Amino acid sequence: MPIYAYKCTSCGFAQDEMQKVSDAPLSVCPSCGKADYAKQVTAAGFALKGTGWYATDFKGGAKPAEPKPEAPSSACGTSACPACH
Numbered sequence: 001m002p003i004y005a006y007k008c009t010s011c012g013f014a015q016d017e018m019q020k021v022s023d024a025p026l027s028v029c030p031s032c033g034k035a036d037y038a039k040q041v042t043a044a045g046f047a048l049k050g051t052g053w054y055a056t057d058f059k060g061g062a063k064p065a066e067p068k069p070e071a072p073s074s075a076c077g078t079s080a081c082p083a084c085h
């Protein structure tokens with residue numbers, strides 16, 4: 001389940017909210033009650049995965065494939081690798 005970073009522009013209250021993709025975005029600040037609570041652009045945990053891929057993939061009920069982690073260049077195992085040798 002994606003976690004979104006929310007922040008209130010009125011009182012400055014900030015919190016990460018775990019929401020289903022199908023849930024409507026929150027708008028009311030749990031701290032001051034004003035409708036200035038908004039999703040931040042850089043959501044925690046999803047900053048490196050681009051934008052929007054989960055919004056479409058979840059609709060089919062299937063889990064999106066895990067992105068492959070990039071192999072560190074120091075452990076690539078390739079003898080001809082110019083970065084290691």
Ligand SMILES: [Zn+2]
Binds near residue numbers: 009010034
């Ligand atoms: Zn607030």
